[in-house]
Amino acid sequence: MAKITLDNLAHSYLPNPGSEDDFALKELNHDWDDGAAYALLGSSGCGKSTLLNIISGLLHPSQGRILFDGKDVTHAPTAERNIAQVFQFPVVYDTMTVHDNLAFPLRNRGRDESYVAERVQEIARMIGMEEMLRKKARGLTADAKQKISLGRGMVRKDVNALLFDEPLTVIDPHMKWELRTQLKQLHHDFGHTMIYVTHDQTEALTFADKVVVMYDGRVVQIGTPEELFERPEHTFVGYFIGSPGMNVIPARIDGNKAYVNGSYVELAQGYKPLDGKVEIGVRPEFAKLSQTEGLPVKVRRVEDVGRHKIIRAEFFGSDIHIIAGEDDHISADMNRVTFDPTRVNVYANDWRVNGEAA
Amino acid sequence: MEKTVNQKAWFLVLPVLLLVAFSAVIPLMTVVNYSVQDTFGNNQFFWAGLGWFEKMLRSERMWDALGRQLMFSGIILAIEIPLGIFVALNMPKSGFWSSFCLVLMSLPLLIPWNVVGTIWQIFGRVDIGLLGYTLDALGINYNYTQDILAAWVTIIVMDVWHWTSLVALLAFAGLKSIPDAYYQAAKIDQASRWKVFRFIELPKMMGVLMIAILLRFMDSFMIYTEPFVVTGGGPGNATTLLSIDLVKMALGQFDLGPAAAFSIMYFLVILLISWVFYTVMTNLDKREG
Numbered sequence: 053m054a055k056i057t058l059d060n061l062a063h064s065y066l067p068n069p070g071s072e073d074d075f076a077l078k079e080l081n082h083d084w085d086d087g088a089a090y091a092l093l094g095s096s097g098c099g100k101s102t103l104l105n106i107i108s109g110l111l112h113p114s115q116g117r118i119l120f121d122g123k124d125v126t127h128a129p130t131a132e133r134n135i136a137q138v139f140q141f142p143v144v145y146d147t148m149t150v151h152d153n154l155a156f157p158l159r160n161r162g163r164d165e166s167y168v169a170e171r172v173q174e175i176a177r178m179i180g181m182e183e184m185l186r187k188k189a190r191g192l193t194a195d196a197k198q199k200i201s202l203g204r205g206m207v208r209k210d211v212n213a214l215l216f217d218e219p220l221t222v223i224d225p226h227m228k229w230e231l232r233t234q235l236k237q238l239h240h241d242f243g244h245t246m247i248y249v250t251h252d253q254t255e256a257l258t259f260a261d262k263v264v265v266m267y268d269g270r271v272v273q274i275g276t277p278e279e280l281f282e283r284p285e286h287t288f289v290g291y292f293i294g295s296p297g298m299n300v301i302p303a304r305i306d307g308n309k310a311y312v313n314g315s316y317v318e319l320a321q322g323y324k325p326l327d328g329k330v331e332i333g334v335r336p337e338f339a340k341l342s343q344t345e346g347l348p349v350k351v352r353r354v355e356d357v358g359r360h361k362i363i364r365a366e367f368f369g370s371d372i373h374i375i376a377g378e379d380d381h382i383s384a385d386m387n388r389v390t391f392d393p394t395r396v397n398v399y400a401n402d403w404r405v406n407g408e409a410a
Numbered sequence: 411m412e413k414t415v416n417q418k419a420w421f422l423v424l425p426v427l428l429l430v431a432f433s434a435v436i437p438l439m440t441v442v443n444y445s446v447q448d449t450f451g452n453n454q455f456f457w458a459g460l461g462w463f464e465k466m467l468r469s470e471r472m473w474d475a476l477g478r479q480l481m482f483s484g485i486i487l488a489i490e491i492p493l494g495i496f497v498a499l500n501m502p503k504s505g506f507w508s509s510f511c512l513v514l515m516s517l518p519l520l521i522p523w524n525v526v527g528t529i530w531q532i533f534g535r536v537d538i539g540l541l542g543y544t545l546d547a548l549g550i551n552y553n554y555t556q557d558i559l560a561a562w563v564t565i566i567v568m569d570v571w572h573w574t575s576l577v578a579l580l581a582f583a584g585l586k587s588i589p590d591a592y593y594q595a596a597k598i599d600q601a602s603r604w605k606v607f608r609f610i611e612l613p614k615m616m617g618v619l620m621i622a623i624l625l626r627f628m629d630s631f632m633i634y635t636e637p638f639v640v641t642g643g644g645p646g647n648a649t650t651l652l653s654i655d656l657v658k659m660a661l662g663q664f665d666l667g668p669a670a671a672f673s674i675m676y677f678l679v680i681l682l683i684s685w686v687f688y689t690v691m692t693n694l695d696k697r698e699g
Contacts, residue, residue, distance in 0.1 A: 160599055
């Protein structure tokens with residue numbers, strides 16, 4: 053177990069990166085606290101796996117350093133870092149039995165057989181494969197194979213960190229939930245530093261203490277699930293987290309009013325004049341349909357998803373989502389929308405701007 | 411709906427039947443025909459039953475040739491398969507040098523058999539050949555026309571030179587199909603280089619290696635041109651492999667009956683060994699699953 057420090061870290065797959073666009077992973081400074089569970093969230097190709105592979109030493113960064121408990125391991129091979137990593141697609145050693153697969157990392161480190169046997173039993177129980185230990189790994193289904201991969205990742209107790217690269221992609225939904233719970237349990241019991249890469253927000257929000265959101269090779273926000281929901285620091289975070297995501301509406305800010313096409317929306321705070329692309333962000337949860345107050349909208353469709361209703365509407369030519377309670381009645385003359393002023397965030401060039409008390 | 415019956419559809423199969431008949435069935439049946447008859451020339455044939463088969467089975471000459479043949483195939487397989495895998499493992503995986511290696515290695519495969527034979531025949535000559543002359547100058551006694559060992563070494567090295575590329579190319583294709591994640595997982599699991607080979611690369615290459623072994627076995631078992639051009643089966647009968655012996659018997663001595671019986675048994679032996687090999691390998695595969 054160790055604190056992992058990223059110091060000015062950046063990576064490019066090109067031999068001579070020029071502009072910032074050449075970097076798959078843009079400059080990054082971050083401490084991964086010892087024993088915390090992190091989720092690394094972002095869409096495909098945003099640099100999540102690159103970051104993970106740099107931490108595990110499968111990839112050497114183009115610049116910057118990586119430290120484990122203050123010790124520079126930037127150029128140390130994977131073996132020295134003592135890290136466990138589980139990949140998106142199952143990797144099993146076909147010709148070995150399930151037992152030997154699980155025992156492999158321990159045997160490679162020269163642990164004695166009695167310890168290996170005990171540990172393998174324990175892990176097999178955890179992943180529910182005790183019955184299959186004597187079987188060859190070759191004929192198993194994809195999710196059984198992935199469970200073996202997970203088991204191999206967890207079999208070593210003394211690892212510095214456990215890295216998961218979208219490990220549950222190929223697993224059945226109900227098993228997904230169960231395995232995720234077990235991973236959390238494991239984290240709770242042994243306190244390993246865990247980094248869990250995913251593009252599934254539910255997975256990230258349920259697994260992690262802290263969620264790291266990445267966008268286009270950059271970490272845009274690190275925070276608790278709550279913070280990500282209430283104060284997205286970047287429009288991407290707002291859009292990516294939440295279902296549906298945050299409404300982002302172009303606006304002009306003047307003091308504590310945001311003007312959208314001539315009409316205005318009240319803000320809880322005042323803002324200095326802003327340059328560049330200015331937008332306001334409102335989560336669908338904090339928008340409300342009304343007959344009398346607010347700005348005009350044209351309701352397109354109402355979807356009842358069970359716990360609540362999602363209203364898709366047109367708002368000055370762009371799409372907007374509104375969430376209404378399950379029992380709220382939506383009538384045909386509801387053609388105005390109001391926003392909760394305290395929940396409206398202001399963004400300049402995609403980054404959130406702090407207001408001043410009004 | 412009622413099924414329409416149209417027997418004319420059989421005509422569509424006819425071209426294939428004709429083709430197979432002319433290319434395989436008729437020639438094979440001619441051989442079968444010869445193998446049960448005897449002739450004293452003048453195109454007069456007499457029924458001989460299974461006499462030729464009996465005679466050939468008792469013929470020391472055939473058993474000797476078969477022994478030499480098995481030894482030849484065994485040796486070249488034992489060299490070419492591991493060597494091919496070794497070459498494939500050490501080839502650049504991508505980029506210019508990878509293509510360069512692939513082209514370079516395909517070259518021997520493109521050279522016609524008798525040209526390969528001629529190249530090595532000259533290459534090994536003590537008076538004008540680079541190899542033979544050099545060895546001779548170094549004081550090594552090398553003369554493939556007189557020395558049995560030298561003759562064997564020459565035809566084996568020649569075959570290895572000609573065909574290892576095939577094994578290497580197949581093994582390389584097998585290696586290329588292994589996803590990166592396997593190597594990464596092995597690194598995480600701290601597997602040694604040997605274990606990566608033993609538990610990842612070798613199992614993933616098994617399919618193509620099986621094809622390589624089968625192809626090389628069948629080809630080497632039927633080899634004729636190259637050793638014939640280099641040694642002509644000599645010195646003595648030392649390098650007279652099955653097909654060289656067969657041609658001597660059929661065309662040299664014009665013993666059509668025995669040669670035909672010989673051919674049929676030769677064919678059956680290849681079929682049998684290939685079948686046994688294939689069945690054993692696929693069963694191994696299934697049992698592991």
